[in-house]
Amino acid sequence: MDYSSERLLVNDARQARRTKYPLWVFFVTPLLALLIQIYLPLFETLRFIRRIDLPLLVTIYFSLMRRSQMRGLTIGMVLGLLQDSLLSQKIGMYGIAKTLVGYLSASIGMQFDVEHSLVRLILCFVFYLFHQFLYWVLQRALLDQPVMFDIQSELVLACVHAVLGVALFFLLDKLRKYE
Amino acid sequence: MESIFYRYRNITVLLVAVLAQIVLLAWQVKSDNDVPLVRVWAVTAVTPVAGAIESVRNGTTGFFSTYFALKNAREQSRMLRGEVDRLRLENQFLKNELTSAQRAETLAGFQVHTPSKMIGARVIGTTTGVGGKSVLIDRGTSSGVRKGMAVVTPDGIVGRVVAVYPFASQVLSVSDPGFAAGVESQKNHIHGVLKGLGNGSTRVDYVPTGQKVEVGELFFTSGEDRIFPKGLPVGKVISVKEGSNFQDIFLQPSGVETAPEEVLVIVNPVHQEIPETPPADSPVFLAPDVKPDSEASAQTGISQAGQKGTQADKMMDEYKKIGDAQKHTFGEGLPGTLPPNFNLKVPGVNAPAAATGNAPAVSKPPAKGMATSPGVTPAGGAPIGPRPPVAGSQPVTRPSGTATSPPAGSPVQRPAAQKPPLSATPAAPPSSTPVP
Numbered sequence: 001m002d003y004s005s006e007r008l009l010v011n012d013a014r015q016a017r018r019t020k021y022p023l024w025v026f027f028v029t030p031l032l033a034l035l036i037q038i039y040l041p042l043f044e045t046l047r048f049i050r051r052i053d054l055p056l057l058v059t060i061y062f063s064l065m066r067r068s069q070m071r072g073l074t075i076g077m078v079l080g081l082l083q084d085s086l087l088s089q090k091i092g093m094y095g096i097a098k099t100l101v102g103y104l105s106a107s108i109g110m111q112f113d114v115e116h117s118l119v120r121l122i123l124c125f126v127f128y129l130f131h132q133f134l135y136w137v138l139q140r141a142l143l144d145q146p147v148m149f150d151i152q153s154e155l156v157l158a159c160v161h162a163v164l165g166v167a168l169f170f171l172l173d174k175l176r177k178y179e
Numbered sequence: 180m181e182s183i184f185y186r187y188r189n190i191t192v193l194l195v196a197v198l199a200q201i202v203l204l205a206w207q208v209k210s211d212n213d214v215p216l217v218r219v220w221a222v223t224a225v226t227p228v229a230g231a232i233e234s235v236r237n238g239t240t241g242f243f244s245t246y247f248a249l250k251n252a253r254e255q256s257r258m259l260r261g262e263v264d265r266l267r268l269e270n271q272f273l274k275n276e277l278t279s280a281q282r283a284e285t286l287a288g289f290q291v292h293t294p295s296k297m298i299g300a301r302v303i304g305t306t307t308g309v310g311g312k313s314v315l316i317d318r319g320t321s322s323g324v325r326k327g328m329a330v331v332t333p334d335g336i337v338g339r340v341v342a343v344y345p346f347a348s349q350v351l352s353v354s355d356p357g358f359a360a361g362v363e364s365q366k367n368h369i370h371g372v373l374k375g376l377g378n379g380s381t382r383v384d385y386v387p388t389g390q391k392v393e394v395g396e397l398f399f400t401s402g403e404d405r406i407f408p409k410g411l412p413v414g415k416v417i418s419v420k421e422g423s424n425f426q427d428i429f430l431q432p433s434g435v436e437t438a439p440e441e442v443l444v445i446v447n448p449v450h451q452e453i454p455e456t457p458p459a460d461s462p463v464f465l466a467p468d469v470k471p472d473s474e475a476s477a478q479t480g481i482s483q484a485g486q487k488g489t490q491a492d493k494m495m496d497e498y499k500k501i502g503d504a505q506k507h508t509f510g511e512g513l514p515g516t517l518p519p520n521f522n523l524k525v526p527g528v529n530a531p532a533a534a535t536g537n538a539p540a541v542s543k544p545p546a547k548g549m550a551t552s553p554g555v556t557p558a559g560g561a562p563i564g565p566r567p568p569v570a571g572s573q574p575v576t577r578p579s580g581t582a583t584s585p586p587a588g589s590p591v592q593r594p595a596a597q598k599p600p601l602s603a604t605p606a607a608p609p610s611s612t613p614v615p
Contacts (some may be wrong), residue, residue, distance in 0.1 A: 031228060039229050069189040077196050085221030090207050091214045092200035099200065103193045142204050 019065040019176045026062070029172065030079050033058045038086050051157060053128070055079040057165045059098050060127050061172055063105030064114040072109075076102025090143060097134045101127050117166050124165030128158040282441050289333040289443065295408050296447035298322055300330075302440050303347065312352045312377070313338070318444055319346045327406060329445040335412040335434030336360065336400060337442050350442070353413075353432045354379050361403035362413050362430075367391050370401055370489060373413060373430065381414060383428040392419050392428055408448035500528045 033054035041050040059079050063072030080098030084091040105127060112119045132154050139145045184191065207214065283299075290297050300316035318324045320343050330337045330350045338358060342349040351358050358375040362383055369390045371383035386392060396416045402409030414430035498521060502509055507519040524530035 031225065034225055035229055035232065038225065039232060070192060073189075073193050073196055077200070081200075081217060082221045082224070085218040086225060088218075090204055091217050092204040092207070095200045096197050096204075099193065099196050103189070138204075142201065143208065 021062075021065075021176050025172075025175050026075075029062075029175075030055065030058050030075070030082070034079070034082055034086060037083070051160075052164065053131070053161065054168075055083050055094075056098060056101065056128065056131055057124065057161065057168050058172075059102045060105045060124060060165065061169050063102045064109035064120075064123065065172075065176070067106060067109045067114075069103050069106040072102035072104075072106030073099045074102070076100070076105075093135060093138055093143070096138060097131050100134060101131050104130070117170075120166050120169050121162045125158045125162040128161040129154060132157075279440070285333050286441055286443055295445045297331075297443040297445050298324070300324075300348075300442050300444050302438075302442060312355050312375075313341065314350050314352060316348050316350055316442060316444070317346065319344045319348050321345050322444075323446050324348045324444050325446075329407045329411075329448065330442050331407070331411055331445060332434050332439045332442055334436065334439075335414060335432060336407055337434040337439055339406050340444065348444070352435055353381055354435055359404070360407055360413070361401040362398045363401035363409075364392055364416075365397040365399060366393065370403070371398075371428065373398070376429075379432075379435075380417070381430045381432050383416075383430060384425065386426045386428055388421055388424060388426055390426070392416060392426065394419055398430055408445065497528055501525050504528075 036049065037052075037054050040046040059072070059076045062075050066072065076098035077095050080093075080095035081091060083094045083098075087094075105123070108123065112123070114120065114123070133149065136147060136149045139147050203214065206212070286299055290299075298318060300318040300322075302314050303317045304315040305312070314337075316324075316330070324340055324343050326340050326343050328340045330339060336353055338350045338352040338355070339360075340348045341351040353360070353373065353375055354377065355375040356377045358373075358381075360373045361370065362373045363370050367390065369386055369392055371386040373381050373383055375381050383392075383398065394416050398413040398416065400407035400409055400411040400413055412433050414432040414434075416428055417431045418427075418429045420427040498519075499509065501521055501523055502519045504525045505519045505523065
């Protein structure tokens with residue numbers, strides 16, 4: 001049993017080391033997430049993917065693993081703005097939400113052992129709810145859109161995103177390199 | 180100041196980023212404008228990859244759909260080919276059935292229009308040997324078939340029964356070298372003996388040189404062989420060669436031109452009962468003799484000249500008419516009495532009928548039962564077809580007990596001693612002509 005299964009919190013800076021990735025991973029992974037988000041829902045049987053926010057999971061992952069607030073908010077902002085652009089809505093809605101999620105993820109990633117699956121599960125669950133709530137607030141506050149926040153469906157989707165996030169993080173862990 | 184900014188630079192950047200985006204949103208909402216540049220970048224970054232993926236997907240999908248379509252088409256083609264084969268077999272079977280039905284109908288029609296009593300039989304095998312040929316039919320003694328009976332089809336004679344078994348019979352084909360039958364030409368009524376050559380062809384023997392037989396002329400059975408009733412088609416002349424004494428006349432037999440599958444066995448060609456138990460030493464079945472042609476000729480009003488069975492009959496008939504024209508009665512004059520003038524030209528006998536118009540022989544009422552040979556051209560000029568035999572042209576099967584019918588079970592008489600005089604009435608026993 002390694003240490004990540006024993007502890008949820010990091011004790012020192014040595015444990016909070018930054019994970020390195022090849023440069024292409026930072027381009028290909030978000031691009032793939034966006035492609036999946038906009039392409040697969042074209043098929044009738046894969047329409048449910050529209051409800052899965054893969055760019056959000058990618059933002060959380062890189063923010064957590066890089067443990068850099070600046071990188072986290074940058075990744076979140078870029079992915080959010082691209083998502084806004086591709087979804088033909090006011091640019092900045094997802095940008096603001098994912099910027100905040102990226103910043104907070106990086107901040108929390110410095111306090112927790114993000115290698116732990118339970119931590120990843122909880123963080124994905126919490127950040128999804130936070131992202132959706134923030135987006136709903138922005139919709140109502142900035143765009144004055146009378147949308148409802150369906151807490152039940154959002155909780156279910158948060159669970160789905162948590163499970164998917166754990167699986168996705170496991171796959172993305174294969175791409176990292178250690179110093 | 181600088182240190183404070185550096186200390187809170189992350190949160191500062193965050194605030195700036197969020198604030199910038201809020202401003203951007205506010206500007207979009209306020210001016211109802213879009214930010215095309217950002218969208219262009221995003222779409223430009225994403226769409227080429229999406230296009231490539233879509234092309235790959237289309238290609239893959241097209242490949243697999245084409246593959247499965249081809250596989251399906253191949254399977255469908257295989258099924259359709261099997262269906263076509265099955266339908267072809269079925270079609271062939273139905274064609275065979277139709278052909279069999281048509282043959283059966285033809286045989287039935289032939290039976291109805293032929294006075295001879297016949298039974299149908301199916302050819303079930305061949306016993307082909309070197310130079311000879313015979314077939315087996317599925318009728319035997321249990322069906323009433325006897326040795327020597329004639330086997331025919333509507334096209335012509337096929338052969339005669341040479342061996343009988345309980346449920347089968349062996350039929351000697353007309354093309355067998357051992358086969359012989361009395362025949363008569365259609366136009367000039369030249370008599371001869373048909374013999375097989377073993378090669379599918381036949382020859383007519385004993386036709387004297389000088390008698391006119393034409394290529395393409397039809398030959399019919401003469402009935403003189405006591406096997407085949409008179410008037411059945413035999414075949415067509417394919418070549419005629421003059422010899423020193425006799426001609427070589429070759430016939431293409433019409434009955435076996437195409438291998439028959441169904442045949443008719445003539446069990447009662449005329450009014451003659453078949454012996455219940457044929458003699459052991461002479462088990463060959465013999466049909467009754469042919470009727471004199473005068474009967475048939477009288478019915479149709481055709482001149483009797485040239486209608487007799489043999490040349491001698493014709494000459495006797497001619498002499499009798501010449502004598503009648505001179506009021507001469509044959510056999511009454513004393514020795515030394517002058518005979519009639521046989522060189523006298525009697526119209527309709529040995530001179531054209533139009534010369535005087537009162538030919539006694541012609542104007543004489545025809546005798547009852549006189550028959551016309553099939554295929555004979557009557558005086559009126561209209562040719563009589565070779566088949567089917569007209570009523571009275573062949574020996575007609577009558578119920579036993581009639582005046583012309585011999586008693587049932589009476590033995591068959593040899594033809595030579597039976598020939599009646601020319602003035603024979605219908606009540607007389609049937610005349611016969613010796614087999615050449």
